[in-house]
Amino acid sequence: MKALVYQGPGKKALEDRPKPGITAPTDAIVKVTKTTICGTDLHILKGDVPTCQPGRILGHEGVGIVEQVGAAVTAFKAGDHVLISCVSACGKCEYCRRQMYSHCTTGGWILGNTIDGTQAQFVRIPYADTSLYPIPADADEEALVMLSDILPTGFECGVLNGKVAPGNTVAIVGAGPIGLAALLTAQFYSPGEIIMIDLDDNRLEVAKRFGATATINSTDGKALETVMKMTGKRGVDTAIEAVGIPITFELCQKLVAPGGTIANIGVHGKKVDLHLEELWDRNISITTRLVDTATIPMLFKTVGAHKIDPKRLITHRFKLDKILDAYETFGSAAKTKALKVIIEA
Numbered sequence: 001m002k003a004l005v006y007q008g009p010g011k012k013a014l015e016d017r018p019k020p021g022i023t024a025p026t027d028a029i030v031k032v033t034k035t036t037i038c039g040t041d042l043h044i045l046k047g048d049v050p051t052c053q054p055g056r057i058l059g060h061e062g063v064g065i066v067e068q069v070g071a072a073v074t075a076f077k078a079g080d081h082v083l084i085s086c087v088s089a090c091g092k093c094e095y096c097r098r099q100m101y102s103h104c105t106t107g108g109w110i111l112g113n114t115i116d117g118t119q120a121q122f123v124r125i126p127y128a129d130t131s132l133y134p135i136p137a138d139a140d141e142e143a144l145v146m147l148s149d150i151l152p153t154g155f156e157c158g159v160l161n162g163k164v165a166p167g168n169t170v171a172i173v174g175a176g177p178i179g180l181a182a183l184l185t186a187q188f189y190s191p192g193e194i195i196m197i198d199l200d201d202n203r204l205e206v207a208k209r210f211g212a213t214a215t216i217n218s219t220d221g222k223a224l225e226t227v228m229k230m231t232g233k234r235g236v237d238t239a240i241e242a243v244g245i246p247i248t249f250e251l252c253q254k255l256v257a258p259g260g261t262i263a264n265i266g267v268h269g270k271k272v273d274l275h276l277e278e279l280w281d282r283n284i285s286i287t288t289r290l291v292d293t294a295t296i297p298m299l300f301k302t303v304g305a306h307k308i309d310p311k312r313l314i315t316h317r318f319k320l321d322k323i324l325d326a327y328e329t330f331g332s333a334a335k336t337k338a339l340k341v342i343i344e345a
């Protein structure tokens with residue numbers, strides 16, 4: 001089969017690989033129909049994710065058809081149309097029982113990281129019963145690819161942790177696919193204002209179309225001033241960090257109003273200062289989370305009911321044999337205006 005393989009920092013190739021087989025009775029083999037590329041794949045390619053070793057097939061998102069199941073799989077059978085979660089969950093360990101699937105003691109984010117992933121014609125999914133989700137017959141496959149990772153991440157780490165509530169003011173720093181997913185799902189709760197902050201005018205334009213009530217290009221370093229002006233010097237009830245660098249987390253600390261919440265989504269590789277000298281008396285909360293994908297079933301229903309349309313995040317489409325072009329397009333988003341790219345396997 002064809003597969004996109006990480007060959008070490010800065011190197012990747014489309015290779016011919018043997019088709020995966022069942023290695024545990026709880027496994028399923030899924031024929032991938034659609035997959036995508038995540039910012040995390042770009043991090044891996046930079047060499048930022050040491051758990052992912054050269055030789056690994058990348059990808060942790062996608063939909064497909066079950067090809068074969070192990071003897072212990074009871075919820076799925078060959079021919080079933082399924083959504084693949086980016087997080088594999090045994091369903092039995094202490095963390096899984098608390099729905100903290102990302103911390104599953106024998107699973108978590110392993111796909112396209114410590115085991116071969118979805119950017120291939122076939123993928124082996126461990127713990128299939130609790131890591132796959134059935135797709136209804138009439139569902140839109142492309143939209144559902146956004147539910148493997150992007151939508152649950154924005155919703156769980158940003159919106160739920162950030163306690164977005166009716167009438168409240170929300171700021172989302174970072175209008176990449178994750179920040180935009182937080183923007184789409186924040187609207188379930190009817191916040192009064194959603195202010196999107198980014199450096200890229202094109203992404204801010206998209207944010208406007210996706211329901212942002214205001215957008216701020218923070219290139220001039222005046223985002224704080226502008227938000228304070230917009231909120232009568234109060235700040236925001238929820239500040240969602242969706243970039244993953246010190247300056248944006250520090251901005252969130254300045255944006256948050258008394259009683260508010262800073263919900264961190266970004267993956268941080270560098271230390272960030274915590275300004276307790278300014279925050280100690282402000283009754284704020286700070287939350288962090290690795291996406292659990294525990295909300296996939298709920299998000300499924302919102303897509304089915306047309307409450308949100310995650311397909312709007314898709315900007316480009318490629319066949320699997322053109323996946324190197326897909327990486328090129330996704331990796332130069334400022335130039336290509338790419339958000340999510342669909343890869344048809």
Ligand SMILES: NC(=O)c1ccc[n+]([C@@H]2O[C@H](COP(=O)([O-])OP(=O)(O)OC[C@H]3O[C@@H](n4cnc5c(N)ncnc54)[C@H](O)[C@@H]3O)[C@@H](O)[C@H]2O)c1
Binds near residue numbers: 200264291
């Ligand atoms: N917590 C989790 O479980 C989880 C899961 C998936 C992704 N993530 C993380 O979420 C973050 C966002 O992911 P993404 O795919 O949307 O990334 P992305 O790189 O596509 O988007 C980041 C956005 O931030 C903007 N930006 C950069 N510097 C900025 C600055 N100084 N001020 C304002 N905006 C700035 C960029 O223009 C870009 O639009 C990443 O750190 C990613 O690793 C976390």
Ligand SMILES: [Zn+2]
Binds near residue numbers: 038149150
């Ligand atoms: Zn991802």
Ligand SMILES: [Zn+2]
Binds near residue numbers: 090093094095103105
């Ligand atoms: Zn577990």
